Amino acid sequence: MNKIISQQTIKPASPTPSHLKTYNLSLLDRIVPNTYTDFVFYYPKYMNNVNINVLKQSLSQSLAIYYPLAGRLPSPSASYVDCNDEGIDFVEVSTDSRLSEFIVKKYHDETLHHLFPHGLGLNDGKTNRSLLQVQLNHFSDGGVAVAVSVSHKIADGLTVASFVNHWATVARGESPIDPTFISSPASNSTEVVDEYDPDYTSEVIYKKRTFTFTNSKLNELKKNVIAMGNTPMNPTRFEVLASLLFKCAVGASTNKSYDSSLLYQPFNVRGIIAGKYPETTVGNVLTCAATKMKNPGQMQLNEMVNELRKRKMEVKGLTNMKEAAQYWTNMLSTLD
Template sequence: MRMISTLIRFSRRQLHTIVSRDIIKPSSPTPTHLKTYNLSMFDILVMNTFTPIVSFYPNTTTYASFHDKTLDLKKSLSQTLTKYYPFAGRLPKTAPTYVDCNDHGADFLEASIDSTLSDFLQKSQHEDLNQLFPHGLVWYESNKNYHDQSDSHVSPLAVQVNRFECGGLAVAVSLSHKIGDASSLIRFLNDWAKVTQSSSCSIEPHFISFKHANINFPGVSTEGSKECVTRSFTFSNKRLNDLKHKVITMSIESGQAITNPTRVEVLTWLLYKCAVGLDSFKPAGIDLLANIRRTMLEPIPENSIGNFVVLIEVDTKNENEMQPGYFISEIKKKKRELGGLKDLETACGHYLNKLSNGEIEDHQRRFDADAAYMCSSMCRYGLYEIDFGWGKPMKVTMGGYLGINTFVLMDTANGDGIEALVCLEKQDMDRFQSNSEVQAFC
């Protein structure tokens, strides 16, 4: 009964109180020649949302008080923004193609949470994470929730530092997807953490300001009215190795033998197969986000900030194409095709050609038929290296509504597996959680 009442408490109450609001500006002004940062084609084409990542830290004796911690965070953020100068600028709210790097600063909020950290992590649901983020800037509702609706521009970066009753902290950061992908946000968090530990450390993010692009492609509408929920599933490396063995055996038996499938590939197949298979088979498709920074023949630095991802599409038109041999072979083939791209200009042309060939319309039709899926992997991105001087985080995750039929893969805290965030329609989630194949490897 006590557990039930606690869960009801989390689901029905506002757990946070904002105790302060501030604007953190760069400690040094941005040079005149860097005042306008032009977005790339990839930036322009992504949805105009905010990416939300939160990291949790237990209470330590490193600082005498919460106030001292936040003072250090503000100071180090100010220093970090001199290198991440577009993050401290202003972005047009509608159809942005550039950032005005005017040093107006990033929003910084402090909040008090009516819960201990352990209670929150053990007894809350994914939806409770939204309270930890500034201004409700979590994915699809970002611009609707932005605190100043009268302003035609928005701050690309917002931070909320949350203090729990036990002294533990949650650092929640929302970054406009228009100026950076998940890799960019995680690199920023790690750089900010390094500066907090040592103000003299060197950080060198790589920004590429593109020629002004005039691109007008309709986006895919993903704001359906269906009630969706997100739940977390953890797969140990031992279970993933068992899954690899099963996949290899199945591929040999089907005459579509594959060798050396990765953890991410086999887990993507399992999640997709089980989600699509909740009902009788229907043609469907999945988009996988692929980081192209290092895969091109002329790669760009790994510390490049922006949206340097393209979609790998795999369609399953019949049950044979749902077999792991075919499915994973298609992923590998399309990854090899990306590796043949010469440079960013070639990658842009490749992507525009795909969009011109009606792929947006095809994707919209799949989405409308509830047959469009998405998978993004943040494994090996350094999520659990974000150490502000209080030790590494005990938990890092994404907040908000991820989008219907979406899977997000992340390393576990101990590095011994993969955590999958799965967002499905509520009635589908109930069946997915009890799926025997999911349970066998989870």
């Protein structure tokens, strides 16, 4: 059973300067769906005597640097963030279960969503105004889980990781690496962007499973794929494993009415496009590719690896943010 200990709004430690009050979304930000990116971090040996105020104060200091996270989108379809320092949601919860047991069983039940303020995968940016929510979960054995949900409109997965690393570094009393912000054109841009807007209004049942692949098995899989011929030079472990998992997932699908299936793959383009943005760059600095394959009965692993490699080389050929946005938009058209 979960019990809410406290709920509060954490605001930036210092006000956002007037010239930074409007944070324009990039073309890539405007494409992504108005949903949230969810992370959870487990600390089995967390000490109860650690001052929770340290976490809150360091979070407040981090928000002063990652200032858009403490702002608001004026509307779900807005092309900018109003950096008004309204703050973020911070919830502290206690649970009567043990973290040691929860970690073992979390892949076999549907309780993971209890760790998040608005549930895992159910946080809708159209109804929830806070761009960042944090829930600190205390377990009966002294362990904790820190759940972080960030609006996908202003942050991809790497941005969330950079923010959490910044927060953790400040909490330790050390000097963090400050983020880089991309200067985007004003919201009256004439460029048209097609936003992917899936329906998240209905509850989805998630099931988690863990599969372990040893190095020897992965190497064996690579050899088997290479032996099939017509395979890219030195296929990566990701390429061969993703192909295998995709083939198995499609084969196990209960919907057999399709003629083809899509493997949706995001790419971090910070080190690819002109400017070579640092890894701490804030925003959605990514694009996505879709690999379309025939039904699993006809799908060969070497063919799948070839298609994944083609998509990878296409992305490596992108030169700027506009091209990355157009590539993503073209991919989204395949989902219609």
